[in-house]
Amino acid sequence: MSHTALEHVLRKAGAGTLALVAALGLGFAAAPQALAQSKQVIRISTPAVPDDWHAKMWTVFKENLEKSAPGEFDVQIHLNAALFKQGTEPAAMARGNLEMSAISAQDISKLVPEFSIFTAGYIIRDPDHQQKVFNGPIGEEVFKPVVQKLEVTPLATAYLGTRQVMLREDRSVKTPADLKGVKLRMPASKEWLFLGEALGATPMPLAYGEVYLALQTGTIDGQDNPLPSVRAAKFYEVSKTIVLTGHLVDAIFLSYSTKAFNALKPEQQKKVRVAAEAAARYNNANRIKDEAELIDFFKAQGLKIVTPDVAAFRKSVQEKYLASEMAKTWPKGLLERLNAVR
Numbered sequence: 001m002s003h004t005a006l007e008h009v010l011r012k013a014g015a016g017t018l019a020l021v022a023a024l025g026l027g028f029a030a031a032p033q034a035l036a037q038s039k040q041v042i043r044i045s046t047p048a049v050p051d052d053w054h055a056k057m058w059t060v061f062k063e064n065l066e067k068s069a070p071g072e073f074d075v076q077i078h079l080n081a082a083l084f085k086q087g088t089e090p091a092a093m094a095r096g097n098l099e100m101s102a103i104s105a106q107d108i109s110k111l112v113p114e115f116s117i118f119t120a121g122y123i124i125r126d127p128d129h130q131q132k133v134f135n136g137p138i139g140e141e142v143f144k145p146v147v148q149k150l151e152v153t154p155l156a157t158a159y160l161g162t163r164q165v166m167l168r169e170d171r172s173v174k175t176p177a178d179l180k181g182v183k184l185r186m187p188a189s190k191e192w193l194f195l196g197e198a199l200g201a202t203p204m205p206l207a208y209g210e211v212y213l214a215l216q217t218g219t220i221d222g223q224d225n226p227l228p229s230v231r232a233a234k235f236y237e238v239s240k241t242i243v244l245t246g247h248l249v250d251a252i253f254l255s256y257s258t259k260a261f262n263a264l265k266p267e268q269q270k271k272v273r274v275a276a277e278a279a280a281r282y283n284n285a286n287r288i289k290d291e292a293e294l295i296d297f298f299k300a301q302g303l304k305i306v307t308p309d310v311a312a313f314r315k316s317v318q319e320k321y322l323a324s325e326m327a328k329t330w331p332k333g334l335l336e337r338l339n340a341v342r
């Protein structure tokens with residue numbers, strides 16, 4: 001009987017049998033524990049809420065790996081930022097306290113400033129452009145310093161969605177000037193706050209998990225997120241207006257602690273990468289489908305959908321980024337190369 005089959009029989013028989021076998025001094029009684037110990041633990045932490053696609057994608061990752069490498073990995077998924085606070089995942093991965101997460105361009109920019117080009121509004125055109133950029137030669141190039149400086153290895157790029165502005169009051173917004181004085185919640189980092197400012201609003205840093213209550217109580221006037229996340233986190237219950245600014249075609253990068261990844265066998269690395277790619281594909285397809293359908297859902301919920309002057313937003317946001325300190329770190333010619341990706 002194989003070890004795995006033996007483990008199964010013993011587990012089915014219950015703990016009593018295990019104790020009895022151990023008491024009888026049968027050597028193989030230790031086998032199940034030894035097997036369990038040899039599994040590679042993959043701890044995953046994400047702020048995503050359970051109903052969101054980039055939370056569900058981790059189950060796809062787990063199932064894919066269970067099929068390609070049965071019994072080799074113990075994938076532990078922690079949602080709602082239950083294990084690590086939003087934005088602290090890369091440091092936890094570098095320290096070896098976490099194996100995987102899906103990190104943002106803003107997270108990466110903290111140690112790799114030139115990556116901030118991907119935090120800028122109106123640069124990536126759509127999900128297709130995003131996938132071509134990160135899965136092509138540009139991706140290969142820009143991920144290199146991430147592996148070295150952040151000590152995390154990006155494995156796949158997931159489309160988080162196109163970010164839109166949402167307000168708790170009924171309000172008409174046509175241009176950035178109409179967002180003047182609006183307390184717009186942004187995730188807590190300077191790259192995110194800059195985006196809020198570039199949109200014309202007054203950015204307020206706040207963790208994702210606190211947004212619902214802040215909208216409900218009026219601590220903030222609005223927030224920005226892709227529509228599928230707005231549905232999953234139910235922000236629409238405490239908002240009245242959606243302004244379709246489409247200001248950031250957002251990505252998150254399924255990444256592995258470099259140290260932990262390098263400790264895997266090459267064939268395991270390959271399987272982990274394939275599983276991450278399958279998870280990203282699942283997320284991307286569902287999100288794109290959702291984005292096409294959700295406007296009607298939000299209308300049915302009684303929300304006002306505003307189509308602003310997107311050209312005015314684009315012009316103003318792009319000017320602010322190009323004049324920023326961030327733009328000075330962008331590799332020469334990268335913007336042009338990004339624009340040329342079709």
Ligand code: KDO
Nearest residue numbers: 047048049104187208224225229
């Ligand atoms: C958010 O806090 O608004 C954000 O959308 C930022 C993303 O980078 C990502 O962290 C995301 O939240 C979470 O995964 C929750 O959906």
